[in-house]
Amino acid sequence: MPTLTYRDALNQALREEMQRDAGVFLMGEEVGVYQGAYKVSRGLLEEFGPMRVVDTPIAELGFAGIGVGAAMAGLRPVIEFMTWNFAVLALDQIVNSAAKVLYESGGQIPVPIVFRGPNGAALQLAAQHSQSWEAWLSHIPGLKVVAPATPADAKGLLKSAIRDNNPVIVLEGEMLYNTKGDVPEGEHLVPIGKADTKRAGRDVTLICHSKTVAVALKAAEQLAEQEGVSADVLDLRSLRPLDEAAILASVATTNRAVVVEEGWPHCGIGAQVVDVIQREAFDQLDAPVLRVTQADVPMPYNKQLERLAKPSPEKVVAAARRVLYLD
Amino acid sequence: MPTLTYRDALNQALREEMQRDAGVFLMGEEVGVYQGAYKVSRGLLEEFGPMRVVDTPIAELGFAGIGVGAAMAGLRPVIEFMTWNFAVLALDQIVNSAAKVLYESGGQIPVPIVFRGPNGAALQLAAQHSQSWEAWLSHIPGLKVVAPATPADAKGLLKSAIRDNNPVIVLEGEMLYNTKGDVPEGEHLVPIGKADTKRAGRDVTLICHSKTVAVALKAAEQLAEQEGVSADVLDLRSLRPLDEAAILASVATTNRAVVVEEGWPHCGIGAQVVDVIQREAFDQLDAPVLRVTQADVPMPYNKQLERLAKPSPEKVVAAARRVLYLD
Amino acid sequence: MVTATAQAASDQTQVELQRRMLRQMLLIRRFEEKAAEAYALGKIGGFCHLYIGQEAVAVGSLAALRVDDYVIGSYREHGQALARGVSANAVMAELFGKATGCSKGKGGSMHLFDVERRFMGGHGIVGGHVPLAAGIGFAIKYRAGDQVCLCYFGEAAVNIGVFHETLNMASVYKLPVVFCCENNRYGMGTAFERVAAVTDVVEHACSYDMAAELVNGMDVLAVHAATERAVARARHGRHPTLLEVRTYRYMGHSMSDPLHGVYRTKDEVEEQKQRDPISHLALKLKEDGVLDDAGLDAVDAEVRAAVEAAVKFAEASPDPDPSELATHVLAD
Amino acid sequence: MVTATAQAASDQTQVELQRRMLRQMLLIRRFEEKAAEAYALGKIGGFCHLYIGQEAVAVGSLAALRVDDYVIGSYREHGQALARGVSANAVMAELFGKATGCSKGKGGSMHLFDVERRFMGGHGIVGGHVPLAAGIGFAIKYRAGDQVCLCYFGEAAVNIGVFHETLNMASVYKLPVVFCCENNRYGMGTAFERVAAVTDVVEHACSYDMAAELVNGMDVLAVHAATERAVARARHGRHPTLLEVRTYRYMGHSMSDPLHGVYRTKDEVEEQKQRDPISHLALKLKEDGVLDDAGLDAVDAEVRAAVEAAVKFAEASPDPDPSELATHVLAD
Numbered sequence A, B: 001m002p003t004l005t006y007r008d009a010l011n012q013a014l015r016e017e018m019q020r021d022a023g024v025f026l027m028g029e030e031v032g033v034y035q036g037a038y039k040v041s042r043g044l045l046e047e048f049g050p051m052r053v054v055d056t057p058i059a060e061l062g063f064a065g066i067g068v069g070a071a072m073a074g075l076r077p078v079i080e081f082m083t084w085n086f087a088v089l090a091l092d093q094i095v096n097s098a099a100k101v102l103y104e105s106g107g108q109i110p111v112p113i114v115f116r117g118p119n120g121a122a123l124q125l126a127a128q129h130s131q132s133w134e135a136w137l138s139h140i141p142g143l144k145v146v147a148p149a150t151p152a153d154a155k156g157l158l159k160s161a162i163r164d165n166n167p168v169i170v171l172e173g174e175m176l177y178n179t180k181g182d183v184p185e186g187e188h189l190v191p192i193g194k195a196d197t198k199r200a201g202r203d204v205t206l207i208c209h210s211k212t213v214a215v216a217l218k219a220a221e222q223l224a225e226q227e228g229v230s231a232d233v234l235d236l237r238s239l240r241p242l243d244e245a246a247i248l249a250s251v252a253t254t255n256r257a258v259v260v261e262e263g264w265p266h267c268g269i270g271a272q273v274v275d276v277i278q279r280e281a282f283d284q285l286d287a288p289v290l291r292v293t294q295a296d297v298p299m300p301y302n303k304q305l306e307r308l309a310k311p312s313p314e315k316v317v318a319a320a321r322r323v324l325y326l327d
Numbered sequence C, D: 001m002v003t004a005t006a007q008a009a010s011d012q013t014q015v016e017l018q019r020r021m022l023r024q025m026l027l028i029r030r031f032e033e034k035a036a037e038a039y040a041l042g043k044i045g046g047f048c049h050l051y052i053g054q055e056a057v058a059v060g061s062l063a064a065l066r067v068d069d070y071v072i073g074s075y076r077e078h079g080q081a082l083a084r085g086v087s088a089n090a091v092m093a094e095l096f097g098k099a100t101g102c103s104k105g106k107g108g109s110m111h112l113f114d115v116e117r118r119f120m121g122g123h124g125i126v127g128g129h130v131p132l133a134a135g136i137g138f139a140i141k142y143r144a145g146d147q148v149c150l151c152y153f154g155e156a157a158v159n160i161g162v163f164h165e166t167l168n169m170a171s172v173y174k175l176p177v178v179f180c181c182e183n184n185r186y187g188m189g190t191a192f193e194r195v196a197a198v199t200d201v202v203e204h205a206c207s208y209d210m211a212a213e214l215v216n217g218m219d220v221l222a223v224h225a226a227t228e229r230a231v232a233r234a235r236h237g238r239h240p241t242l243l244e245v246r247t248y249r250y251m252g253h254s255m256s257d258p259l260h261g262v263y264r265t266k267d268e269v270e271e272q273k274q275r276d277p278i279s280h281l282a283l284k285l286k287e288d289g290v291l292d293d294a295g296l297d298a299v300d301a302e303v304r305a306a307v308e309a310a311v312k313f314a315e316a317s318p319d320p321d322p323s324e325l326a327t328h329v330l331a332d
């Protein structure tokens, strides 16, 4: 299997789907001539031309709405946000148009559209440019939300998202674009709504997604080496719908869980996962489920403070030790 | 103590704070000449003039930003959104300006501003006009979020919000404006961050806020009459910060809880409350905490479907019976 | 040189068109009057924004469209849906929230949809549907089609940012869209001049290098002619147009708002009613000897009957099945 | 009639002003060159948007302000902060993320603040700070003050909705704001003409009944004069102005972007450098016999030393205490 970066896996998914379906087009800031702010769309303008790789003005709300309108008329737009921080300006179109037109119309008008771009913090981009929006987006019925952690999942989930007949949010990561991994060639589709065990274990479940998968895997190594603890690392991959069965299956064997996320704690993804576990696996839990999140503050610019604010393997190990009553 | 409607209690709070502090002004759509879309600002234009009661164009993002700028320059703006559904357009200014300037500036520039308006569903307003935003707003560090359920709390919390040196979100309710209650005259301040027991009980804790307080109280009555169950009804009042101590104190006596909210389930307020309870009161819980929320769908227009979608006393009673193992 | 017979034929079609437009305007007027009654009786709920006074805008402009063109509007869209050919039964049933409604009772007054007639809704966020129209225009151009998209919105929507983002992109991408601003002078209780630095909406077209036209919205023939010019521009040149149609709302902003009061006087409303688009066309047809009072009464009686039938249909129709609560959240 | 002595005196102040402006432009140029070095060495992180080429805009316009006026800008604000009198030490320390930075190391390059100098930030969402400027102007008018607020933004921000919402309100409310659009032709890698239907930003002023002026941004004296006119309009008439200042960015969009390539040619950049605002003023001062090469070298040496000192200061300064992570989230 060829090894690709996460960036090239996304690029391959876009190229393959655009070749497969003439109704698929890419629209966003700098996606064409500039080859993408993060080069995810490299080469696509040259291959598919300006009608299918469309540079936009800085007008997130407007071009998100244009995408939704095009989807209502039967195309399959892929809208790239340079980062999800800027997509906050476009939420009205995502929430009030994309997520509602099918329901409001009594099922007459589906909205097959993908909104994608990097989510969460990179390095020292400070408060306005370092935010994770999965909790907000997952809150909304009418949307699907995925957050791939590996190149293979990035390709497989983006392809599934483009073929889905609903608005699908694809949360990528600036810090993930350069990461490498094996990626199946051609028709590789990862189903939306299915979590994936990235490392099997018996003693504690580490539930994670996107960038925190690497954090959880590092923590699992440390737990194995330092504590002889075997951690089950479950990558949610899809945040809406949530793969409750996979979560409960793992907790049924480990009886203990830690949920790791990049976002803020209050009403985060982890809170929902905790709700599911305590409701459905109450009698199986040997300890409360603990969470590791970004510190409940705007992201600071200073490097040391930023490190303190982010989830880390050390924090996950500490939480795992607590749910294992090792302290 | 005089009896006032929730609407008039808010009006009184605005009038008193505008009389008390010349820096307080009200800005929004229809707040002046039209006396407010829901008449909360009735009479204020006449008393304080057009510089302090400012009608705006339909430009939520723009006038929210003007409010933040005025607060940065030392005024105390109260920004009225006709409803929070439209405030989705203004989130960039609430989240990226109001909630971050103090932190980004290293503490130099506080943003004392209030964003207020009706939140959640009224009657048959359909999908775009029937949404509850407390989970989103409470997710954001740098904001405070309150959701008063009674006229007295509406006055006391709005006055505290206006005097607070931070951005405070005040979530009102179109269905609450006409509700009546005793309201202390003059200097009545309800502290932000303190929950309130609206009915004391021993067997189960019903945690609620805003419109769901009435739902929980009705459920408590039915539980008392039909099951001889004594329910403790805890009105959160503040959603950020959350009064964890009050939640845990009640659960310590009841060992059982149901969380009721108007919003959608996924990553809702209830999920965060569940997280707090299972983490801090794990050994005290005799049953999983259950939640009653809006159905996980866009709000339908049809009256019967809408009723099915909303939290109801019946649904709360059913959840309470389950956590009490009465089924 | 046009032959006498050809001339006569085209006059005849003109007359037929005008008769049709008169009927449609009357249908809308009577429909909305009935909707107001039903609302007062609690048979219609939520927000209900009536179109009375503005009939000439929807009727005149939609007469310039082909069946394969697209239409999209705001929450004040009953008249547009009816003029587009959505049946009075399906629209009334939707207002009643019934399963037979054009949105299956799930959308209501603000969210009328009929995909067969390419009526793309019914949208409740001011300005929110304006980029949707551009997106539909984008799809038309993408497929190299020759359809157009006609988008209705109120003058107050001009103050919201997305209107400007969209006009700029529609011009840059050369999209076949007709932006039809129904300037009825008020956004709810706010007179446009109180919240807009420039009150001629057409002025904004300059900033986007877009064709524009100011139209008398009380004259259905003027609206029709201007829209035909705009549609031709969109269909053949793929150039968008901004139409500012000056009209007037006779009723309150919605059924829950006052007809007049602090924001406009009773006299102003009465004065505006003198420009009534229906009387205006009826008078012309009488002057042209095309229609007499009896003929007019006949049309009125016919549309009243159609509206009565629509109410009966709506009342007789079932509510959606409870299972409908959870359908159409996601497509398969 | 001006007396000879008065004339001489005013000439003298003019000369002093021009000397000061030359020094400020040079200070910014050298500061940014050092920032680029430090970034390459990893001492500055995140996004870093340099001002090289645009010095005349900040220096010329800020020379027209009083100490009690307000200033606000985007993420490309190093030059504006320095020209406003924020110390090179405090700015460099902020870029280094140190506790001695003007935002205590918590804001970084995109979020420079100095409330004492009424420098209201450094904001990273394109267009996001434009309504903040109007709000500051609103507060000035609310208090019946005679200050003004000067707001900098790039030409690409003109395509985003909130710019239009704000200009309309600034005009309707008559706010003392100078909207200074730094048109450097590109938003990141996109030439303005590719994404704007009308490329003269000043055109938008018509839609908002606002005064406007097109200015040569490579001529610091022209920028100063135009800003003085706009400031007078705001201070005395409370009328906002839209200034379009044509300038050019020599470097890449940010330190992580290419200087040229697919979106602009090396030749274009080199050609633009011939219009360099610093050489332009230096030449004038020489022609006027105000400054010779030695004098110019002296100024350059002085600012280079100041920038060196700023780097030393920044390097020697401590990181914020870890406890700072949780401070300033909320005010007391």
Ligand SMILES: Cc1ncc(C[n+]2csc(CCOP(=O)(O)OP(=O)(O)O)c2C)c(N)n1
Binding pocket: B029, B058, B060, B082, B086, B089, C076, C124, C125, C126, C153, C154, C155, C156, C157, C182, C184, C186, C187, C188, C253
């Ligand atoms: C973004 C947004 N803000 C506020 C509202 C509430 N609202 C509904 S209609 C309306 C007035 C709109 O006036 P106009 O655009 O002129 O259309 P008209 O009602 O006159 O047809 C307002 C303020 C809304 N629906 N959306």
Ligand SMILES: Cc1ncc(C[n+]2csc(CCOP(=O)(O)OP(=O)(O)O)c2C)c(N)n1
Binding pocket: A029, A058, A060, A082, A086, A089, D076, D124, D125, D126, D153, D154, D155, D156, D157, D182, D184, D186, D187, D188, D253
């Ligand atoms: C709303 C938003 N969208 C996208 C971005 C990413 N971005 C940062 S700067 C920039 C270009 C802005 O160009 P311009 O306004 O001309 O200012 P300049 O960089 O030329 O000074 C873009 C697209 C952003 N910060 N905010």
Ligand SMILES: [Mg+2]
Binding pocket: C154, C155, C156, C182, C183, C184, C185, C186, C187, C188
């Ligand atoms: Mg109007």
Ligand SMILES: [Mg+2]
Binding pocket: D154, D155, D156, D182, D183, D184, D185, D186, D187, D188
């Ligand atoms: Mg630029």
